[in-house]
Amino acid sequence: MASENPIVVVATMTAKPESVDAVRTACTQAIEAVHAEPGCELYSLHEANGTFVFVEQWADEEALKTHGTAPAIGALFGAIGEHLDGAPDIKMLQPIVAGDPAKGQLRG
Structure with a gap:
């Protein structure tokens, strides 16, 4: 069951210059x-x-946890690991809603 506060994740990865297409x-x-x-x-x-x-949004912590161990993610990081310039930067974020609520936050 989805919670009232979905989890937002921003994952940033920088490819080595010669590996941009592969990534x-x-x-x-x-x-x-x-x-x-x-x-x-x-x-x-x-x-x-x-x-x-x-830019990701997950229904709840359980969905994000499942995603972290999913086959697609294992395959992705297996394929790109050697092509990255440094480790990925993965941040879990909490919304700060201001202004128009419909425009001030991501929503599913």
Whole structure:
């Protein structure tokens, strides 16, 4: 059952310059499987100059925990590990809602 406070995650990964295409391909290949995971409300990939940012929203802590051990994530990190310039930066965030609530927070 979804909680009232979904969990938002921002995961940032920087590809080595020669590996940008390989990282992009591996990331995009993982998306469909992750979208099918229970509790996935948002799993959106963005890129700027070889830095890849996943913006994620999970229904609850259990969904995020399941995602962390899912086959798609194991395969993704197995494929991109050697292609990254440093470790991924993964942050779990809490919304600070201000202004128009419909525009001030992510929602599933």
